[in-house]
Amino acid sequence: MTTPPVPAPRIPEAVHRRRWAILGVLMLSLLIVVLDNSILNVAIKTISTPAPTGLGATQSELEWAINAYTLVFAGLLFTAGLIGDRVGRKKVLLGGLVVFGVGSALAAESGSPGQLIAYRALMALGAAFVMPATLAVLMNVFEREEQPKAIGIWAGGVGLAIAIGPITGGVLLDHFWWGSVFLINVPIVLLALALMVWLVPDSRDPRPGRLDPVGVALSVVGLVLLVYGIIKGGELADFTDPQVLATIAAGLVVLAAFVVFEKRSDHPSLDVTYFKNKVFSAAMAAIALVFFALMGVTFFAVFYTQSVRGYSPLQSGLLMLPLAAAQMIFAPRARLVVDRFGNKVTTGVGLLLLAGMLAAFAGFEADTPIWVLEVVFFLMGAGMAHVMTPTSVVIMQALPREKAGSASALSNTFRQVGGALGIAVLGSVLSTAYRTGIEGKLGHLPAGLRETAGESIEATLGVAAKLGPQGGALVTPADDAFLHAMHVTALCGTVVAILGALVAFLFLPGKPPARQEGKEEQELVAAAE
Structure with a gap:
């Protein structure tokens, strides 16, 4: 009896040899896209300052400088993934980086808030083509058995970018003008373009229809x-x-x-029958819910550290380091936990850990020891790492390799919509609870100032500063009202994370018996049949 021939790997040998270098280039591209979203948070105060220090942007203009990016990015992610599958992911990556770099240079030189909003939208146009292509290329340079490890490293890179954004922004604002937080992208884009032309192979769907x-x-x-x-x-x-x-x-x-x-x-753009696969749909729901909770908590955590605790933008960024460190440590290793316990337990427990840390924010006060916050951030990062890696692997392996761009785009679309919902819904809860808590303390202010001061803790503290010594009486009530609002918001985020855990425990696969491990791969790709 002859031994059947061993099938040759689908990845060309020349590409296989440089796969880790390619991953490094992809993470560099991903870094600037994610970093730019977090770097802006620390520059908001500076941009709102009147010229020449800033642009004198109003609260509404600042929100749209952030939201214009989210709107364009989320709206185009799916289409960008489809175009990458059709015309080639490398071409889409290169084009997206060029547009992102041009938008960054223009944003740095904005002369008005309106220009900044427009150029942020242009940056998002480029970013929408970069984000899904990085994961799609990854799936086409790594064999299936190495994909979980590579995706884990990729997920750790997302965590790194989220944390170093505020730190980088703080350092730049300490030494340069506000536009430097955008101009820093340009040299990174040029480096990424050069490395990508040299190292990254092109790939596409051979039968795009x-x-x-x-x-x-x-x-x-x-x-x-x-x-x-x-x-x-x-x-x-x-x-x-x-x-x-x-x-x-x-x-x-x-x-x-x-x-x-x-x-x-x-000839559909999206084969909606993929969603009949409960594992695929549950992974999508879990990743959306985790970003709903996470983006909401990071939104109010910035105000807690800066407005209530009095830390500078740079110090606030440094306080986020444990979150990034945990993701960098645990995301590449999460596959080992999945191998031992299965996707169901790994993802479900990760979401429960995240829920517990969100609940911990409900107990934070103005004098809570700062090391407690650091522990909470570290455990949040650990929980998130054990959600992002297994769900990303399930999503990417549930579709054929040729559809990697579509799978990545779908994953990122759910992530972005979940994050936008988190900021909008939990931000609305925070704002409403704050207004309710502060209204009774503003009776002595003129009607015009009373409405302004009730918008947010930053607005209240701004009015207090303008009033001089008389405004000092507003600081403690503002802190108290914000802390109460933060507690309410944190508990809402906790409920969302628990819902995500329930989805994971109910629908994600457990650890298969050793003899059926090969069979599990077939189950994960059942959505493609």
């Missing part, structure tokens, strides 16, 4: 309307506003039309 312009248009319009409605609801701190409800409803209707159209199309 016919174009689906109607499906693409419906996905973009639906996602933009949905995310815009979410952002607007958070901005108004009122999700019952008719404009907000109408926009969100319109987005959901268009997305429903997209699903119906794709089910009936003989």
